[in-house]
Amino acid sequence: xxxxxxxxxxxxxxxxxxxxxxxxVAILGPGDFLGEGCLAGQTVCIATATxxxxxxxxxxxxxxxxxxxxxxxxxxxxxxAYVLERNLRVEGDLIDQLFSSTEKRLARTLLLLAxxxxxxxxxxxxxxxxxxxxxxxxxxxxxRVNLFMNKFRKLGFIRYNGGLHVNNSLLSVVLHD
Numbered sequence: 211x212x213x214x215x216x217x218x219x220x221x222x223x224x225x226x227x228x229x230x231x232x233x234x235v236a237i238l239g240p241g242d243f244l245g246e247g248c249l250a251g252q253t254v255c256i257a258t259a260t261x262x263x264x265x266x267x268x269x270x271x272x273x274x275x276x277x278x279x280x281x282x283x284x285x286x287x288x289x290x291a292y293v294l295e296r297n298l299r300v301e302g303d304l305i306d307q308l309f310s311s312t313e314k315r316l317a318r319t320l321l322l323l324a325x326x327x328x329x330x331x332x333x334x335x336x337x338x339x340x341x342x343x344x345x346x347x348x349x350x351x352x353x354r355v356n357l358f359m360n361k362f363r364k365l366g367f368i369r370y371n372g373g374l375h376v377n378n379s380l381l382s383v384v385l386h387d
Contacts, residue, residue, distance in 0.1 A: 211248035211272040216240055219265025222343065223257040234346040237262070237323055237339065243292060248272050249279075263338050307349055315348040316358050317383035320368065324376040339374065 216238055223236040223244065235257060238244060244259055249272065270278075279286045299322070306315050323339060341355045348355070362368045367380040 211245070211253070213243055213245045213248065213270045213272065213275045214259070215268040215270060216242045216244070217266040217268055219267075220262045220338070221259050221265055221267075222262050223259055224346070225257050232346055233349075234343050237343075237347075239325070241292075242296075243289070246293065249275060262343075312348065312350045312354055313358050313361075314384055315350075316344065316355060317362070317367075317380050319344060319347050320362075320374075320376050321380055321384065326376070326378060326381065 218240055221238045221242075221244065222234050223238065224232050224234045226232050238259075245255070247255070279289060302318075306318055310318070341359065342352045344359075345352045345355045359368065362380065362383070363370070367377050367383065369375045369377070
């Protein structure tokens, strides 16, 4: 069992149901971990990790990770903060799925992918994310995502120029009732 730390690039985590339908549960980037469930005794990976752009990952054996968590307090504090933050994000994703409109879910997802609000992590250009992948992430269809992406572009919230650029003003869609 291993924990992976993303040094460069982006990785999507997805799950597939018995009927073959895929759902993207997260897009992870530099500074993110995956496989940390092994530290809690998880023996089977339920999600598949796939690089969506060239990625460099540090592989940390479970025993080495446990040693570092016990002996390296600064690392331990940082890892615990990461796990708690990721837990809050998953909780927010669930609440969003249950109570928000498709348009708000898409806006929130784009802001999260751009790492809006994360200190020193805001990205001008999103990792390579297709409308199909966005649809899988927010639980809708690609044509519906296309409709809202066109609306966001016309309103100046996003632009395409060598990649997808997210303007912080997109936050107004999330905050608007």
